[in-house]
Amino acid sequence: MSEHAGTSGRPGAGASTSSVAAGTARPLQDIWRIVGIWVALSIVGDLVFWFVAGPHVPPGDMTSSASGAQFDFNVLFMVALPVILAVWTYMGYAVIMWRASRPGAPEPIGGPRARSNLKVQLWWIVVTTVVVLSMFVFGTVELIVPAGAGGAEGPNPIWTPASKNVLPIQVIAQQWQFTYRYPTFGGMETSTLIVPDNTTIAFHVTSLDVIHSFWAYQLGVKIDANPGIDDVGYTTTNQLGKFTVRCNELCGIWHGAMYDYGKVVSKAQFQKWGTSTARATAANTKYLPPFAWTYSPTANGATGVTAANTSGQAPFSKIQTYGATTKAKKVVKNVQTSTTTITTGST
Amino acid sequence: MTLDVAPPSQMGSTGDTLPPGGVVHRRPWWMGQHMGTGLLLGIGGYALGHYLGNTIAGGYTHVGTAGENDVAIVLALLLGVVGWLAGVGALNYPLAKLAGREPVAQPDTQHWTRFFRFSVEHKTVGMQYLIAVLVFLFTGGLLAMSIRTELLSPTSHIIGPGTYISIVGEHGTVMMMMASSLVVGPLGNWLIPIMIGSRRMAFPRVEAFSFWLFSAGYFVILTALPLGGFPTGWTGYAPLQTQATVGMDSYLVGFSVIGLGMILAGFNLLVTIINYRAPGMTWSRIPVFAWSILATSALLALATPTLAVACMFGILDRTVGTAFYVNAHGGSSYLWENLFWFFGHPEVYIMALPGFGIVGEMLPVFTRKPLFAYRVAAAGMIGVALLSFFVWQHHLFQSGINPDMRPLFMLTTELISIPTGFIFLVGLGTLYKAKIRFEVPMLFALAMYFNFLIGGVTGVFVSDVPVDVTVHGSFFVLAHFHYTIMGGLVFAFFGGVYYWMPKLTGKMMNKTLGKVHFWMMFVFFNLTFFPMFLIGLLGQPRRVFEYAQGLQTLNDFSSVSAFCLGASFLVFVVNFVWSIFIAPQEAPLNPWGSLGLEWQTATPVPQHNFERIPVVLTDPYHYSEPGASPVADLAPTSFAEFAAVGAGGGGPIARGEP
């Protein structure tokens, strides 16, 4: 066998026999040092985070889902910080102690023991698996117990709040503003979101055109608005205050400006505001389409509530019948679904 | 056909011959088929397609009312791409083949103009890819600079909102296209055959074709800006996609074209790694970089067809008027989200795995230690690749999918951090009691671990549904994936460029400039993107041009850091141009003292890579192991030799025992 290849690339090869001694005296000394630094840093880091930063972590605690998200974030951070610190401590130690330029740095040892270590590998896999699975279990519990944690549950939510008195509020997204319909106030529609305190709210989010996302930041609610879909999410308010609503899914040119501000007010104030606003907007409310969970306005109008589209009639003019002949022109029965107006259910 | 018969050794599987001697063009450099003719025919094709489209669809009422003709633009872009391919000569052989012709031997001149031609030589294609991805990267980078300029102020001030989202979408798309080929294209194509001891790629023409599709995609996606941009970002969500103006067609056609290129590139590399390994190059001996490219190629070849189909549906929606993504017509806006992310999530790992491979190659060299837990590294990459097909719905957590799907996808998503963790085990194990040399590539490798750790851990936050309610679609997510893609892949890529440049070009990159580049990039990368975690947590959604007044300080900090980050790339360009073109410094044959097979060949690598097909004796990580066998016998007398020593990885030398 020819020996010429490869040897040029092994400068350490010649001197390595003498280096074994450095590692043998106390083989795990480095590891214990690293563990010591890591434990100290982790404890300090976690404590500082939990007590100093933790209570201020967004999105605050205005609602059950917001405080849930905050708690969740804090717990994940408490786990994540030691993980990050473990790697950083190790790498920092390695960079300082095992650098080639350090005076008296021992020669590294190759060979089978440096190539793999079954014990270390197994421990690594077991520990990461346990951490990951416990995170999953924790996350699932935190998702299911607080009724979806303020996220979107789709048209058929399976994790619903225990409370019988759920206030439904419909969020209608359109390019480029949210409007809100209150079925409990005769289906009135407003441009600002006012919600009562200490109330479980079901947000029914839908869209009139493209995909938007209803993000009531301080409420800890984020629900995508899909055209023709009634996307439901729950939260329970427990504090008075103002909050921001932003669109969270790119929806065109004015996406960045699609935001407004809402308020959590007391139940009495809410009732007062609702009745007065319903009266003030009554002139317009009567022209609105009947309350429905979804709407499908035609291209140049808003007449449609949820209904089967009689095909052949394009709801928007982009879709045209060019390139094909329209032979089938039977009238299809309009299927009305979920158009019942909701008039009860508040507080 | 007047060609002599090439020796069967160079016969390709489907007749893709590549006679290394072959034929030399006597024409002057500016004649024949090259990029110039490609551009010419590409423009001609564009004009023809536009004319055809206007002839076919100009009369449709919706074209009149919209004032725009999508059919014309789509046809123009498609024919433009065909023209480009025909112009560079990519279609010559496929067409000749219809008449049963054998492959025409390629001009194999070593003249510099080969980089502008349809070359089927994998090292030339690799260099072409390298320049192309850098062009992509800097284009995307300039767009990022303009995004950060606009975000200096909480209201719209310099760039109009429509232009702003066009730029955001263009930045995202260009960067995603770039990142999916960033390593596979240049380093994968250049190095893989040499690393596995092969004289050739399995399908050199397919490989070259993939590059010319990739470059065509660049022009196609650039046409989006003059055509009015597209408002959807790189994710192209329908029905905003259906609604958008003609700039959207550039996105859909561009992603299809690039997607096809990605499929072909992955296809070729996968087949090559599986079949063209040198004798003795067993699965337990291929370099870890080859493992990463193997896993990436599988994802490229299998996940990308979904994207191409989804884009085709989008094109049909916009031109013919089908309703795949239109709820009111029996379609569904979720369909795009599902199809796109079924591609999109493997895509994320397409943009991470090669980085793991690169650092896995570099760590042993600069620590003078063997790679720790090689099998775990390979298993990690394959595991990530497999799992990545089962996580896509985590992008839809807040979209209103069936609620009971969310715990399932939370589980799969979090499970993927286990094989990703393997990569860290490998890295940390290799560092243990090592002798770390802080050469420029090693700095990038360590930084990759630093950054990817943050990116990976924040990924767990994002995958946790309750936390995702807050961070989904916010700057938190943005910071997260920039930490994984840029902090991971781009850092690893630059490490790889510094590391392999002596091999690729025979020139050393300037070390001082390299260190300046590294420190600027590392510091300002973190200063740019770390504040974005806070910005996102504090409630700023992605892709907005207006944000809360209170977030201006953080945004400005991030913007200024981003400009400095941009400047660090200038340092790289200066270094590149200076070290390669202006004051070239001849590199030693094996400057880093690597055991990798690619470093055992000559520089510049001969056209056929190896004088003799080497017999591989061991994996290339026997550092600090006196008496270990050399990695390969470069002048084997017989292939039987390896059978005696290393068949099945069993011999004493192969096991690295003294």
Next chain:
Amino acid sequence: MSQVRVPADSGYVATPEELAYEARAAENALFTASRLMIGCFAFAFAALAFAYFYLRSANSYDLWRPHSVTAPVGTGTAVMAFTAAATVLLLFGLRQLRRKDVLAFDVAGWVAVLSGLLALGLQCWELTDLPFAPATGGYTSVFIGWAVMNIIMLVSGIYWAETLLARRARLRKAITEEGGAVRGVPSGIFRLNVDSCVYFWGFIAFVAVFFWIFFYIAG
């Protein structure tokens, strides 16, 4: 021609061992590649099937398939039948090639290509003469998507088969000689190539029948 031949002077001569090694690698690569190609197409068609079943079960606004619109069953069945016929013919041709009946291979192959072209033509024609508007519903959209993808798949399959037959026409009998290599194409590789092509056509036929059932029969 402005090309001149130069000797293979790039500096290496392959040993017989290397030749054998590379020939084996090429054969294996062809095998892997053809299967992988089926994999790529399978993922593409899986996306189509996903669209089909997703839109069908979502049935937005009851518009999956208003008035039970159906694409022309006759044309569709003919497309499927011609596709299947091409596959069967190629299969037969491959068998005959293995038995060194090259004439039968040629005839079967060219008839298969013709059959494929007929399927292709019918598919294009069907697309231009649909009894519904593209936007009528989910079914109509997915159908048009299928027609386009079927065209792409048929073109790929026909191209592959045609190039093999054309090469065979150029090479004449030599390819059947066991182990013989004329113009650098070893017969083993050629047969493996035909074999892979037929395998791919089997996949095409499977997809054709699958979607034929779901678009025309069991919709």
Next chain:
Amino acid sequence: MVTRKQLQPVVRREERGLSRSGRIAVVLGLFAVVVFLAVFAAMAFVATEPPTVSFIKGHKAGSAVHLVAQTDGAGGTGIHPTWVSYQVKTPQSGKWVHTTLWQLPTNTRIDVTIYQFDSGGPLRNQQWGRVTGTTGNAATLTGTTFTVLNSYKRPVGHTFSVAALGINVPLAGVKTTEKGFCQSGPCNPGTQLHHTVTFSFKTPKTPGNYRFQCFIPCGAGHYAGNGGPMQTLGFMGGFLEVQA
């Protein structure tokens, strides 16, 4: 041990003909060309933004600003002549300018007159049939004061809506079939069929760019009518650039 020389391939290395300074010059030259092209492309791209019309220049503090605009079914000029668009009268020269970037002074009453030449239809969301945010939450339509417009009875051509200021005014549409319908802008309020809508509002004290848009799907030919002109500055969306 194989030396470098032994492994030297047969391939001939290229001769380098240029001196170092020559190479620097070539690189700098190429760099200059690239930079020039990039700047040129960027400038050309930015130049597609519409111009700004200032109502601040020459405005006396304390007095009201009179803003006159028109909405046309087809803008008539620019790169998309068929797109529906706003035109605004410059206070300085009285010319119609095809733009939606209007500079206004802070904390000032703005008296708006909009000549609405476009045809109309029902709103996608009748919510935008209400007049809000203007003085008295009302506007006048050819002299008649109104607060709500039933868009099913009275088709709406456009709405002038400034979300951040809570302003929304529906602008009733005309019939295409009537005589004098304006096909292409800028239209002439003196001779051509239109509705005149007037209203007043007060600009906020804080300077800033307040976007305004239209809530009627008037981007015909685009999904939900919200593409094209609706998503392009200078047509149906723009900014009130309120400055001190």
